[in-house]
Amino acid sequence: DTTKRNLIERPSKIVVLGGAVVDMVARPKEKTEIIIGTSNPGSCAESDGGVGRNVAEALGRLGCNPVLYSAIGSDLRGQGLMERLEGVGCTNMSVVVKDASTATYLAVLNGDGDLHVAIANMGVLSEIAVPPKEIFEQGIEFLVMDGNPTVSVLRQASEFAVENGITICLEPTSVPKARAVAQDQELLSRITYAFPNVDELMAMAEKLSDRPELTLEDLATINHLPHIQVAAAMVLKQMNPDGAHLVITMGDKGVFLASRRNDEVSKLQHFPAPYGVEVKNATGAGDSLCAAFIASLVNGKSESDAVAIGMQAATLSLECANRAVSPNLADLKLS
Template sequence: MARAPDILCIGSVLWDVIGRSENQMRQGSDMPGRITQLPGGVAMNIGMALARFGLTPALLSAVGRDAEGDELIKACEARGLITDHIYRSEDLPTDKYMAVEGANGLIAAIADAHSLEAAGDKILLPFTNGSLPAPYSGAVALDGNLTLDLLAEMAHSPLLASADLRVAPASPGKALRLSPFIQARRGTVYVNLEEAGLLCQTSFTTSAQAAEGLLVRGAVRAVVTHGGDPATVGSDAGLITLTPPEVHVARVTGAGDTFMAAHISAELKGRSPQEALSDALEAAALYVSGETKI
């Protein structure tokens, strides 16, 4: 019997190729380090973290019917993720993400999510072919690697009208793709300080300012992080701001996804707003310190 998911993770599922050096780096640096390849993508990272927190996530994405895609599906299933609803394309290759990180953080990254974008609304077929209930009333985590047109469609779709939507932009360059959810007053928006500024067409110095700005802009609820500085959850009920634990930074890629997953998990388990934010900050700190296994 097929497992029923606790939450849907919709967006990028790909291979992460990450080069890390213990040295400080800048543009043009050539340093010794380690290069790893792991399952990644925002939806995948959120799903893996949710599984570590005891939930059963299902992935909705596009993965090629190539050798890399077959291995990626196996890796997803080995981590407790439901892959039955992933669109497997015959003519689109499996996507990849490549990043370089130094002791001073992320140096550069390229996300090749062209297959996901090309697949478009085919990834939503499970809602119309009976594989998933529609309208869907459970929790849904979305990422900004989907096209703006598809995200706008989902913000207004009757198929997701009753869903608990949680939306993240995937990167500052895709922050504006969250605009349809703010305009439609749907869901919880998870952004960092830079992304909040892009959405509000201004700049902020604190997460509290950014959360207030997003609420004024029309967001129903906004969760704003700022690296090791205080993070804020803003809603009609007010603002909650907490400071993350101080840790040695061993890795960066995937930290925001871990934070979002921990926050969602805590809320689904009935934790209070302040407890959920505290849990999420602690989980993200453990992740960037390297203590959390991937």
């Protein structure tokens, strides 16, 4: 294994640790049934993806000069993926794994555009390593982690970050990965900002419940509170004891910002989804929101303002048909 660089070549305040994936989508002609066992006329498209990579691209387009630390295969797909990232202002420090292929996700859709079958080749992501300690000593302010590295890698990286006063953010990535993080109390206690969707939040809360015999709905009824508020309070209690925030994405129901400062009771603020959004591609919307939220904090915004700006970024990416992250993020006003 070799790293492309050992030191950051230009000033950066954000390190992203997570997955880089090439997404391939095949679909038959519209309203055409797939015939199994033979060739079907249709179209194929390839694009860059992966939660960490998406967040890094969005941060790059927002002018934040992020550093992405990931793992790719020694192949043309990986090389092209990283070159395109550098083209939008990201420093790449990915580990190149010999005799491995870059992570790929191949989806075959049916004639209505719904998933028919998919194959995920993600083995190389298990090779994502802890960034060198000296990276955290170069003026970094935020470490953004997705759920693709192993929990031990996330824990060690978070330790380096805490030692250098760096704020830690988590994009859970999936329900199983969210559960894995929730099970590691040491890791969870270092996280100040997390960006789960509602399913990931519920999975984390269920792992943290001190009354496992009761469902979240039971606890909500007992406490006369909405179940999302109960779940958020349970997760926030185990996060950074000095204060923590959850940005909970709920699709067309908008976003909830749940916050706890020191020992105060957690607060919940709702941001409705904008009307009239023409959804063309939802794969990078949450990642765009995460990136714009963090970029807003770097620019001195409050958490509430950061959510509002993040939702603008998510909308731009939702309306972008062929990319996870919209190039129009470059036009977003952060100050």
